[in-house]
Amino acid sequence: MVYLSLKFNRMIGKKTSRLIFLLVIFIVFGFSVSAWATDETAPMPTNYEMVQAPTAYVLMNGGYDLVTEMYENGGLYLRGNVGFKNFFMFGFSANGTNVIGQGTIQIQTPKLAFKFKLLDQTTAPFALAIAWDDRGYGTFTNNRFEPGTQKGFYTVISHEYPDLGYLQTHIGFNMVEVDNFDSSQDLGAFLGTSFAVSKSLVFNLEADKIFSSQWAFNANFLFNVDTPLRVGVDFVDINNPDLFSRIVRIQYTGFF
Numbered sequence: 341m342v343y344l345s346l347k348f349n350r351m352i353g354k355k356t357s358r359l360i361f362l363l364v365i366f367i368v369f370g371f372s373v374s375a376w377a378t379d380e381t382a383p384m385p386t387n388y389e390m391v392q393a394p395t396a397y398v399l400m401n402g403g404y405d406l407v408t409e410m411y412e413n414g415g416l417y418l419r420g421n422v423g424f425k426n427f428f429m430f431g432f433s434a435n436g437t438n439v440i441g442q443g444t445i446q447i448q449t450p451k452l453a454f455k456f457k458l459l460d461q462t463t464a465p466f467a468l469a470i471a472w473d474d475r476g477y478g479t480f481t482n483n484r485f486e487p488g489t490q491k492g493f494y495t496v497i498s499h500e501y502p503d504l505g506y507l508q509t510h511i512g513f514n515m516v517e518v519d520n521f522d523s524s525q526d527l528g529a530f531l532g533t534s535f536a537v538s539k540s541l542v543f544n545l546e547a548d549k550i551f552s553s554q555w556a557f558n559a560n561f562l563f564n565v566d567t568p569l570r571v572g573v574d575f576v577d578i579n580n581p582d583l584f585s586r587i588v589r590i591q592y593t594g595f596f
């Protein structure tokens with residue numbers, strides 16, 4: 341009887357999480373359509389990434405952003421990025437667990453990222469970028485983050501469809517470790533799409549870590565509260581009820 345009760349509670353918990361996810365999407369969708377109808381819109385966010393997988397785009401020249409993400413166990417993940425000449429961006433990160441709530445705060449190793457956009461869709465059929473991004477969130481052990489594993493070296497292709505409004509598709513490959521390479525853990529692939537319901541609301545859908553047994557289906561939305569300020573929620577590991585999590589995202593974007 342105890343086993344059946346625990347199993348029933350877990351099933352209810354999983355269903356509740358899914359219902360909350362759908363309810364949030366419905367509420368935000370309805371609010372964005374209302375804002376669009378009254379022309380209360382702001383510029384589109386710069387989408388150099390989907391949820392946890394990157395795109396081939398970079399920040400504009402002189403642009404910068406600060407991203408704060410709050411994840412499970414009181415974790416706080418901070419990132420900063422700077423764009424240069426519309427083809428290069430670099431960034432840094434700081435990450436700590438138990439920052440919010442109880443427990444000893446554990447500061448993890450800061451990491452860096454560099455990204456070059458080699459092709460642009462204005463002069464080529466698609467945008468193409470290569471990059472190194474060693475940033476991740478959670479605890480850092482055995483040279484990798486858990487649960488938010490870094491991408492390492494990656495290349496990615498993105499294509500935008502002007503005739504379909506704001507719609508983009510992305511596909512890429514990454515290698516987490518160069519030294520002591522293990523194809524079962526370090527080789528990955530990702531693909532996804534970005535689209536807008538209105539100028540103030542962007543959705544991203546992605547399949548990440550495709551070659552791994554821990555492949556993940558992720559989604560998020562970003563909503564413009566004010567021109568430089570955007571807030572949203574990442575839904576990570578939607579396909580895995582035992583790992584499914586919600587991460588609050590706050591992004592501030594500006595120019596030097």
